[in-house]
Amino acid sequence: MSATDASLLASVDARTKLAGSNKMEILLFSLGTRETFGINVFKVREVSQTPAITKTPNMPFGVQGVLSLRGNIIPVISLASFVDPERGQHKFDTMIVTEFNKSTQAFLVDSVDHIIRVDWDRVRAPENMMMSGS
Numbered sequence: 001m002s003a004t005d006a007s008l009l010a011s012v013d014a015r016t017k018l019a020g021s022n023k024m025e026i027l028l029f030s031l032g033t034r035e036t037f038g039i040n041v042f043k044v045r046e047v048s049q050t051p052a053i054t055k056t057p058n059m060p061f062g063v064q065g066v067l068s069l070r071g072n073i074i075p076v077i078s079l080a081s082f083v084d085p086e087r088g089q090h091k092f093d094t095m096i097v098t099e100f101n102k103s104t105q106a107f108l109v110d111s112v113d114h115i116i117r118v119d120w121d122r123v124r125a126p127e128n129m130m131m132s133g134s
Contacts, residue, residue: 022120029096031080032110045097045104047112050076067106069097076106 026038027047053065053076062081066073076095092108 023117024120024123025115025117027096027115028113029094029109030111030113031083032092033080033084035083036113037079038116039096039098039107041115043098043100045099047094047096050093050095050106050108064108069104069106072104074104074106076108078108080108080110 025041027041027044028036028038030036051067051069053067055065059065059075062077062079064076064078066075074097078092080092092110094109094112095106096109096112097104097106
């Protein structure tokens with residue numbers, strides 16, 4: 001077994017053990033404001049540059065359009081629209097593709113920082129900020 005294979009197996013083993021513990025890993029990202037946000041790594045499918053987004057009529061607030069990702073059409077959501085509606089119109093070059101309840105979507109973000117590991121008991125519910133713009 002090569003050193004690279006051993007390193008990869010150690011990383012997979014650490015993440016597998018994490019699933020059975022009271023810890024989670026969070027991918028930290030920014031929306032171009034002073035705040036830092038995070039998402040459970042287990043919900044992230046990929047992080048990539050934002051491709052061309054197709055605008056469609058009558059999209060709900062915060063949805064910038066759709067894109068084709070490996071043959072699947074997924075909605076593209078500007079999280080910044082919910083935090084700062086003016087910032088939500090900004091062109092974001094980075095997207096986080098996530099999967100929740102068998103639904104795939106892309107979130108536009110300003111930048112992705114790093115991954116942290118935290119105890120579940122330190123995680124707080126977010127404030128109710130998703131009401132703006134509705």
